[in-house]
Amino acid sequence: MNTQLNVSKLFSISLIVSAILGCGSETDSTQLAKEVELEKLRQEGTIIESLSIENYQVRLKEGDTHQLKVTGIDSNGESRDVTNEITWKTSDESIAKINSNGLLTALKNSPSSQGLITISATTINDISDEKQISIADVAAESINLKQVIPATGSINTCTPGRVSADITYVDGYTALNSLRDINLSVDENTTAKINQQGFVYTSAAAVESTVITAAIGNVTDQLSVVADPSNLKEINVSFNSEQDNELNISVGDRIQLAAKAVYQNGNSEQTEDISSSIKWSAINSNFIGLTPKSIDDSDSTASFLALKPGTTQLLADCGTKQKITTVQIEGDAELDSLEINDGSSEYSISPLGTIELKLFANYSSNQSSLNVTEFANWSINNSNLVTTKLVNAGTAQAGYRVTSTSNTLGTVLITVQYDTEISSVLINIE
Amino acid sequence: MKKYILLFIFAASFQTKADTYYLGADYMLSDIEISSESAKPTATFLRAGASNNNMAFEAQYLISSDDDNIYNLEFELEKSAALFFVMQSDVVKGFGLDISLGYAKNEMIVNSASEKLPTNYNYDGFAWGVAVHQQIPYIKNTQVRLAYQSLFKGDDVEISGVTLGLTYHF
Numbered sequence: 239m240n241t242q243l244n245v246s247k248l249f250s251i252s253l254i255v256s257a258i259l260g261c262g263s264e265t266d267s268t269q270l271a272k273e274v275e276l277e278k279l280r281q282e283g284t285i286i287e288s289l290s291i292e293n294y295q296v297r298l299k300e301g302d303t304h305q306l307k308v309t310g311i312d313s314n315g316e317s318r319d320v321t322n323e324i325t326w327k328t329s330d331e332s333i334a335k336i337n338s339n340g341l342l343t344a345l346k347n348s349p350s351s352q353g354l355i356t357i358s359a360t361t362i363n364d365i366s367d368e369k370q371i372s373i374a375d376v377a378a379e380s381i382n383l384k385q386v387i388p389a390t391g392s393i394n395t396c397t398p399g400r401v402s403a404d405i406t407y408v409d410g411y412t413a414l415n416s417l418r419d420i421n422l423s424v425d426e427n428t429t430a431k432i433n434q435q436g437f438v439y440t441s442a443a444a445v446e447s448t449v450i451t452a453a454i455g456n457v458t459d460q461l462s463v464v465a466d467p468s469n470l471k472e473i474n475v476s477f478n479s480e481q482d483n484e485l486n487i488s489v490g491d492r493i494q495l496a497a498k499a500v501y502q503n504g505n506s507e508q509t510e511d512i513s514s515s516i517k518w519s520a521i522n523s524n525f526i527g528l529t530p531k532s533i534d535d536s537d538s539t540a541s542f543l544a545l546k547p548g549t550t551q552l553l554a555d556c557g558t559k560q561k562i563t564t565v566q567i568e569g570d571a572e573l574d575s576l577e578i579n580d581g582s583s584e585y586s587i588s589p590l591g592t593i594e595l596k597l598f599a600n601y602s603s604n605q606s607s608l609n610v611t612e613f614a615n616w617s618i619n620n621s622n623l624v625t626t627k628l629v630n631a632g633t634a635q636a637g638y639r640v641t642s643t644s645n646t647l648g649t650v651l652i653t654v655q656y657d658t659e660i661s662s663v664l665i666n667i668e
Numbered sequence: 669m670k671k672y673i674l675l676f677i678f679a680a681s682f683q684t685k686a687d688t689y690y691l692g693a694d695y696m697l698s699d700i701e702i703s704s705e706s707a708k709p710t711a712t713f714l715r716a717g718a719s720n721n722n723m724a725f726e727a728q729y730l731i732s733s734d735d736d737n738i739y740n741l742e743f744e745l746e747k748s749a750a751l752f753f754v755m756q757s758d759v760v761k762g763f764g765l766d767i768s769l770g771y772a773k774n775e776m777i778v779n780s781a782s783e784k785l786p787t788n789y790n791y792d793g794f795a796w797g798v799a800v801h802q803q804i805p806y807i808k809n810t811q812v813r814l815a816y817q818s819l820f821k822g823d824d825v826e827i828s829g830v831t832l833g834l835t836y837h838f
Contacts, residue, residue, distance in 0.1 A: 264790065271703045
C-alpha cells in the first residue's frame with residue numbers, strides 16, 4: 239500500500255513539476271533592471287557622462303586579437319576604466335567581433351579602404367563613442383620607434399623603460415603605439431635587455447647609451463635610449479617577500495627573490511620594482527642554484543635553491559648599488575648518484591616528438607633527492623637530430639625538453655654533469 | 669490553460685478524499701531581487717488546504733502590506749495567488765516539515781519618476797517552499813508555521829520571502 243502511495247506521489251510530483259516549469263510567463267523586465275542599475279549609478283554619482291575609446295588606432299589582420307580600452311568620466315568628474323561596463327558593437331560582425339570585455343577578434347580582412355571598420359561603445363545610459371579600426375594584411379612601409387616611458391629624457395638605470403612605435407603601411411594607414419609584428423633588439427655591447435612588449439631593462443654602473451632596433455622584415459628603425467644611474471639612491475631586496483640581511487635555510491629550500499630601487503629626484507623619493515633588471519650572483523655558486531626572472535614572462539620570479547650546506551653570500555647588483563646577503567644553509571647533501579627521470583638508460587620518442595628530462599640528485603645521507611635539472615650542464619653531443627629547451631625553471635618541475643627536429647630516425651646521447659657526477663641517457667627517435 | 673488542465677488531472681488522480689482541511693494566515697517579509705539589488709516589501713497572505721496521507725493541496729492568496737524602495741524606485745508585491753502540492757512529514761511531538769511545489773501568479777507594482785518605465789509587472793511560474801510547523805500547546809489544532817517561499821525566479825527578477833503565521837486544522 240505504502241509502495242503504491244509512494245509511486246503515486248512520485249508520479250504526481252513529476253507531473254506537477256513538469257507541467258509548472260513549462261508554463262511560466264513574465265513581463266519583460268530588461269528596462270526595469272536597467273533602470274535599477276542607472277538609479278544605483280546616479281545615487282553613487284558614478285554614472286558615466288562621457289567616454290572615449292583608447293588604443294584603437296591599430297592595424298590588425300585576419301586572426302589577430304586586440305584588447306580595446308574605454309575610459310569614462312563620471313558625474314563626480316572622476317575618470318575610470320569602463321571597458322567592462324559598456325556594450326560593444328562592430329559595424330560588420332562578419333569582419334570583426336568584440337566581446338563584452340572589449341577583446342576584438344579580426345575574423346577576416348576588411349575590403350574597405352585601409353581596411354577600416356567602425357567599433358562603438360555605449361554605456362547603460364546611452365553615452366557612446368565610436369572609432370575606426372583597421373583590419374587589412376598590408377606590408378609595412380616605415381617604422382617610427384619612440385620612447386614612451388619616460389616620454390623624454392634618460393631612463394633611471396634599473397627602472398624599466400619602454401619603447402613603442404608608429405607603423406605606416408603601404409596603403410597610407412598609420413598604426414599608433416603598436417609593436418605588432420615588430421622584432422625588437424638591443425645593442426649587444428651594453429647591459430640593456432629588451433622584451434617584445436618594448437620594456438627595456440638596464441643595469442650599468444655608468445651612464446649608458448643603447449641603440450634599440452625595431453624591424454618588420456626589411457623595414458627598420460633605430461632609437462638611442464640613455465640610462466643614467468645618478469638618481470639611484472639604494473636598492474632593497476626581499477626573500478619570500480620579507481627583507482632580511484641574513485638567511486638561515488635548509489638544503490632543498492627554494493627562496494623567491496624580488497628587488498626594489500629607491501630614486502632620489504630633488505627632494506622627492508620614488509620606489510620602483512627592479513626585479514627584471516637586477517643581477518643576482520653568489521660568492522660560491524655550489525651552495526645555491528640561481529634562477530633569474532625571465533623578462534619575457536611578467537609572472538615569473540627570480541629564485542634560488544639551496545643545494546649544499548654551508549655559508550655563502552648572495553649579491554644583488556644594479557647600477558652603482560650592491561646588496562649583500564649572507565645565506566647560511568643547513569642540512570646534509572652527500573651526493574650519492576644522479577638519476578634522469580625514473581632512472582632508465584634510454585627512452586624512445588617518435589619523429590618530431592618531445593620528451594622532458596628531469597635530473598635528480600640523490601643524497602645518501604638523508605635518502606632524499608632534489609630536482610637539479612636547471613643547475614646541471616647538459617650536452618646533446620653536437621647532435622642535430624634534436625633541439626633542447628629548459629622549461630619550468632625556478633620550480634620543482636624544472637625540465638630539459640628534448641624535441642626531435644625532423645622525421646629522421648636515429649639515436650642521441652645526452653650527457654649531464656652536476657657537481658662531480660656525470661650521467662647519460664640515450665634518446666631513440668623511432 | 670494547459671497548466672490548469674494538468675493540475676486538474678493531477679487533483680483528480682487523488683484516490684481518497686481529504687481527511688483534514690486547514691486555514692492559515694501569515695505575515696511575509698518578501699525579497700524582490702533585481703540587478704543585484706533587493707527591495708523588501710511586506711505582505712500578508714491567507715492559505716487554505718486539504719490534506720490526506722501526508723499530501724495536501726494548498727491555495728494561497730497574498731495581498732500587499734507595505735512597499736519598499738531600491739534607490740528612487742518603489743516596489744510593491746501587489747498580489748500573488750498560488751496553488752501548491754504539499755508533501756508533509758509525519759508530525760512528531762507536534763513538529764512537522766512541509767515541502768511545497770506549485771505555481772504562482774504574481775503582480776508587482778513599480779513606481780518611479782520615469783514616464784517610460786511601466787508600472788505593472790506580472791511574473792507567473794514555478795514556485796516552491798519549505799516550511800516547519802509546531803503545534804501550539806493548549807490551543808487545539810493550531811500550529812505556528814515558519815516558511816521560506818520562492819514565488820518566482822526569472823531572467824531579471826526573483827521574488828521570494830520568509831513567512832511566519834498560524835495554521836488551524838478543522
